[in-house]
Structure formats: C-alpha cells, structure tokens
Amino acid sequence: MDIRKIKEFLGINSLRLAVFISILFLFLFLFLIFSKGAKMVSFSFLTQPPKDGMTKGGIFPAIIGTLYLTILSVLLAFPIGVLSSIYLVEYAKDSPLVTTIRIAIGTLAGVPSIIFGLFGLAIFVIKFGLGVSILSGSLTLGIMILPLIIKASEEAIKAVPDSFREASYALGATKRQTIMKVVIPTAIPSILTGAIMSIGRAAGETAPILFTAATFYTRRLPKSIFDEVMALPYHIYALMTEGTDPEYQVPIAYGTAVVLLALVLIISSVSIIIRYRMRRKKKW
Amino acid sequence: MVKNGLKVENLDLWFGEKQILKDISFSIPNKKITAIIGPSGCGKTTLLRCFNRMNDMAENVKIKGKIILDGNNIYGERLNLYSLRMKIGMVFQRPNPFPKSIFENVAFGLRIKGLKDKNKLLRIVEKSLKDAWLWNEVKDRLSSSAMELSGGQQQRLCIARALATNPEVILFDEPTSALDPQSTTKIEELIVELKNNVTVLQVTHNIGQAARISDYTAFLYLGELVEFDTTEKLFTVPKDKRTEEYLGGKFG
Numbered sequence: 151m152d153i154r155k156i157k158e159f160l161g162i163n164s165l166r167l168a169v170f171i172s173i174l175f176l177f178l179f180l181f182l183i184f185s186k187g188a189k190m191v192s193f194s195f196l197t198q199p200p201k202d203g204m205t206k207g208g209i210f211p212a213i214i215g216t217l218y219l220t221i222l223s224v225l226l227a228f229p230i231g232v233l234s235s236i237y238l239v240e241y242a243k244d245s246p247l248v249t250t251i252r253i254a255i256g257t258l259a260g261v262p263s264i265i266f267g268l269f270g271l272a273i274f275v276i277k278f279g280l281g282v283s284i285l286s287g288s289l290t291l292g293i294m295i296l297p298l299i300i301k302a303s304e305e306a307i308k309a310v311p312d313s314f315r316e317a318s319y320a321l322g323a324t325k326r327q328t329i330m331k332v333v334i335p336t337a338i339p340s341i342l343t344g345a346i347m348s349i350g351r352a353a354g355e356t357a358p359i360l361f362t363a364a365t366f367y368t369r370r371l372p373k374s375i376f377d378e379v380m381a382l383p384y385h386i387y388a389l390m391t392e393g394t395d396p397e398y399q400v401p402i403a404y405g406t407a408v409v410l411l412a413l414v415l416i417i418s419s420v421s422i423i424i425r426y427r428m429r430r431k432k433k434w
Numbered sequence: 435m436v437k438n439g440l441k442v443e444n445l446d447l448w449f450g451e452k453q454i455l456k457d458i459s460f461s462i463p464n465k466k467i468t469a470i471i472g473p474s475g476c477g478k479t480t481l482l483r484c485f486n487r488m489n490d491m492a493e494n495v496k497i498k499g500k501i502i503l504d505g506n507n508i509y510g511e512r513l514n515l516y517s518l519r520m521k522i523g524m525v526f527q528r529p530n531p532f533p534k535s536i537f538e539n540v541a542f543g544l545r546i547k548g549l550k551d552k553n554k555l556l557r558i559v560e561k562s563l564k565d566a567w568l569w570n571e572v573k574d575r576l577s578s579s580a581m582e583l584s585g586g587q588q589q590r591l592c593i594a595r596a597l598a599t600n601p602e603v604i605l606f607d608e609p610t611s612a613l614d615p616q617s618t619t620k621i622e623e624l625i626v627e628l629k630n631n632v633t634v635l636q637v638t639h640n641i642g643q644a645a646r647i648s649d650y651t652a653f654l655y656l657g658e659l660v661e662f663d664t665t666e667k668l669f670t671v672p673k674d675k676r677t678e679e680y681l682g683g684k685f686g
Contacts, residue, residue: 313528313530320519321520323516327546
C-alpha cells in the first residue's frame with residue numbers, strides 16, 4: 151500500500167482513538183456516580199435534614215447552603231467583573247500597568263482553590279470578623295470566580311465588531327452611550343454565558359468554603375448571611391473523610407454527588423439555552 | 435463658488451510620520467452629489483472621514499487645516515463633536531445595522547439625543563424609512579431584527595438611520611461595494627433622490643458610478659487633490675494628465 155495512505159489511516163484513527171478515550175471516561179464517570187448514587191435520590195432525600203449522625207435522612211440544608219453561597223458569590227462578582235472588563239477593553243490603553251493587570255487576572259484564574267480558602271479565612275473570617283459564614287464563603291468564592299467572569303466578558307466585548315462602534319459614533323453617540331447602547335447589549339449573551347459557567351464553578355468548589363462557610367452538620371437553615379451553612383461539595387467531603395459509619399454514609403455521599411452534578415448540569419444547560427436563543431436573534 | 439455649506443481649506447493629515455492628505459482645498463456644492471474618486475490608497479476614505487472627524491479616534495493622527503460647515507471650522511475648539519456628527523451623517527462600506535430591531539436602528543440617533551416622545555419617534559422613523567425607500571418592505575415588521583434584512587435592505591436601513599437626525603450632509607463610503615448589481619442600482623437611484631434634501635459626498639472607486647450619479651467629482655491621487663470640477667467636465671475634458679490616465683484605465 152501507498153505509504154501516504156497508511157499515514158492517512160494512522161492519522162485519522164489516532165484522532166478517533168483520542169476522542170473515544172475521552173468519551174469512554176466521561177461515560178464511565180457518569181455511570182459510576184449515577185449507579186452508586188441515583189437510588190439514594192428521592193423526594194425526602196432532597197427535602198429532609200440529615201438524621202441519626204448523618205446515616206439517614208436527606209441533604210436539604212446542604213442544597214440550601216450551596217444555593218445561598220453560589221447566588222451571593224455571583225451577585226458579588228458579576229458586576230465587578232463586567233465593569234472591570236469594560237474598562238480593560240474599552241478604556242485602558244496598552245500600558246505596562248494594564249499589561250500587568252491582565253497578567254495578574256490570568257494568574258488569579260490559575261491559583262489553586264485551597265489558596266483562596268486560606269485567604270478567605272485570614273481576611274474575611276478573621277480580619278474582617280465575619281466569622282465562618284455565608285458572607286465569608288461567598289466573598290471567597292466571588293474572588294475565585296472574578297477572573298473567570300472578567301475573562302469571559304472581555305472576550306465577549308472584544309467580539310463586538312468595530313463597525314458597530316463606528317456606526318454609533320457616526321450617529322453622534324458619546325463613548326459612554328456607545329458602550330451602554332451598542333456594545334453591552336450586543337455582548338450580553340456571551341457575558342451571561344460566562345457568568346453562568348462561573349456559577350457551576352462556584353457551586354462545585356469545596357476548598358474555598360472549607361474554612362470560610364461550611365459546617366459539618368447543622369439541622370437548622372441559615373437565618374442570615376452571617377450564619378454558617380452546610381454545602382453539597384463539603385458534605386461529600388465530610389461524609390467520606392470524617393464519617394463514622396461508612397456503610398450508610400458512603401451511599402449518601404454518592405447521592406449528594408448526583409444532586410450536585412445534576413445542579414451543575416442544569417446550570418450549564420440553562421446557559422447553553424440562553425446563548426442559543428439570544429444568538430439566533432443576533433447574527434452578524 | 436459656494437457661500438454656505440461645506441468647504442475644505444488647506445487640509446493636511448498624517449498617520450504617524452506618513453502624510454496621507456496633502457494641502458487639500460475645495461468647496462462641496464450644496465444639495466449636490468460630489469464624488470471623490472481615485473485609486474486604492476490615495477486617501478479618499480481618509481478624506482471622507484475628516485468631515486465627521488472619525489479619524490480623531492485613530493492613534494497618532496495629526497490634522498492641520500480647516501473644514502468649514504456653515505461658517506464654522508469643525509476642527510475649531512468650540513465645536514461639539516456629537517452634534518457635528520448629527521449634522522453630518524455617514525453610511526459605511528459594509529452595511530452595519532445594529533443587532534437591534536429595525537425600529538430601534540432608525541430611532542438610535544434620536545434616542546441618544548434624548549428624544550423620548552413615542553409618537554414623535556414613530557413619525558420620524560416612518561419618514562426616514564420612507565425617504566430611504568424601505569418603508570413598504572418593513573412597515574409590518576418594524577420590531578423584527580435588522581439582521582434579517584437582505585444586504586441591500588440593510589444598507590437602505592443604514593441610510594434611514596443616518597437620515598433620522600435630519601443631517602445637512604451625508605457621507606457615503608463606497609456604499610455599494612458589498613452589494614449585488616440590483617441593490618446597487620436601487621441605492622444609486624436613492625442617492626440621487628436624496629440630494630433634494632441633503633448634500634451628498636461620496637467616495638467610490640467605481641468610476642462608472644461617479645459618472646452616473648454625481649454632479650461634481652474630485653480626483654485624488656497620492657493624497658493630493660489633482661482635479662475638482664463638474665463631473666461632466668472632469669470626465670470629458672480633464673485638465674490634468676493624471677486624471678485623463680486614471681479615467682482611461684492606465685492605472686487603478
């Protein structure tokens with residue numbers, strides 16, 4: 151056979167193999183988690199607090215805790231992130247300072263999440279005296295997702311064609327009007343997608359809330375953002391490392407994993423749907 | 435030649451070290467179509483963008499000389515850039531409607547001026563769309579996205595958008611170069627009609643188009659204004675050898 155045909159054959163099939171391996175592990179992963187955890191998930195599992203030393207009952211306080219932490223952290227980080235990205239793209243000139251800021255943001259995005267946890271403990275919990283609380287945890291998570299939101303928004307704003315900006319200026323718009331009425335409305339689907347992806351990240355992280363917000367066990371729901379809470383990822387961690395009765399607690403951990411996974415999948419699909427619907431209206 | 439209206443006096447423009455426009459002076463006749471022609475890179479688009487100061491946004495740009503609109507230098511210190519751009523509208527090479535509804539596209543200039551009155555907005559949008567020969571095609575779907583229109587319709591929408599703020603002058607930067615022949619004909623006819631109300635200044639590298647629709651033509655070569663005259667004279671008895679050679683297709 152022709153040597154070039156053999157190379158062609160090997161080339162395409164090594165690509166196929168790579169894709170196959172990726173998908174294989176993805177399915178294996180989903181299968182394992184769901185087969186071990188899906189049978190635990192029931193209405194009472196979702197709506198009851200843990201009972202009998204966390205060997206029975208549900209995970210309701212952890213679901214609520216994770217919702218609180220996630221929503222608050224995104225509410226804190228989203229406006230700051232979007233405003234920063236507007237400044238960086240539309241106003242900042244290419245100076246050494248701005249380059250440094252960009253590098254700093256990029257680096258922040260790569261910092262291991264446990265470091266954010268330590269930082270949150272030192273600053274929010276101790277220095278600001280906020281204690282182990284939803285607020286401390288959300289601030290820590292917020293700082294962690296801030297670079298993600300900035301990066302996503304920057305890309306979204308950069309993707310707005312300059313011809314739109316020119317058209318706006320040529321009609322007598324100021325820079326502020328151009329940004330508010332043309333650039334942001336055009337970029338908003340992608341900005342929102344970035345924000346929603348960061349929700350998934352915030353919901354799933356354990357390390358940043360380990361020392362700042364999460365508690366091993368509480369039956370009661372938080373009354374304010376100054377209370378500590380249970381959270382889904384930390385609940386899994388706690389059951390697997392500090393549990394005293396693995397026979398009952400390990401299945402609960404897998405059940406919790408299913409719920410967390412489902413939560414993140416739902417959030418991702420919402421972001422995909424939003425993006426799809428907004429993009430369909432705005433082609434250019 | 436012309437008292438009020440638009441006049442260029444000794445205009446020089448540099449991008450960095452490179453001089454793009456060299457000592458350009460001419461008057462643009464009121465309510466006529468003036469075409470600026472010349473080979474690629476001769477500075478014709480740059481010249482056009484001087485009239486609404488779109489070059490100001492570029493970095494390292496230096497401009498000397500005057501452009502006078504109704505007796506005021508638009509490069510003067512007391513000029514309000516934003517109202518200048520309402521008086522001198524612009525239509526670009528590629529149709530660039532905003533990803534908004536047809537209505538919102540046309541209403542854009544009025545909204546940024548602060549006009550809120552719904553009825554007034556509606557009236558001006560309708561008039562502008564009629565003046566741009568688009569009303570009949572879109573009157574039933576003003577709230578649908580401008581992105582759904584064809585290229586030629588989008589360009590007419592951009593013309594309507596520029597008309598909405600009631601400009602004295604409209605600058606066209608090769609408005610048909612991205613369009614098919616049928617849409618081109620329609621835009622050309624529309625531009626001829628527009629001169630009843632506004633002064634039209636148009637850049638084109640399509641010599642035929644300049645000959646068909648313009649009343650006056652300026653020939654620009656390597657940043658210099660070689661010749662400016664009525665289109666009829668410039669095309670039939672050009673004074674300068676370079677004009678003659680360009681029109682004869684010796685270089686392009």
